Amino acid sequence: MTEDMTGTLSEQGGQWYDHEAGPLVRPYAMTGGRTRPGPTGVRFDLIALVTLDPGAPVDDAPLGPEHRTLLDLCRPETQSVAELAAGADLPVGVIRVLLGDLLELGRVTVSRPVPPAQLPDERILREVIAGLRAL
16 A cells, blocks of 8 residues: 555555554554453563473464564564564563463463572672682
């Protein structure tokens, strides 16, 4: 489709697009009106790492285009939730819902960040560095 008389609508890559407003498909349509990822209620941190599950089925037929986009972004390397949102050009809330679907289907695995309480103490790290320098 080309631009109309107002110069606002066109078709880019098979998707409807309005140059002023962006994609015409609204986030609630992509997620089926859901705002939370799946019945498990898992929460995806922005820095959680998403990897394709190597044992997952290869058939992408039952997936929507947004799900396939996320899988394509994860194919070359592990991506964070924030990177997936930027790469797919979708809001983080939508990415979280779509990732919940993919997680439930067994298509991806998610590595959650280490909580700060479980990280080593800075003092210990400084002592290790000092010990290494002394060698």
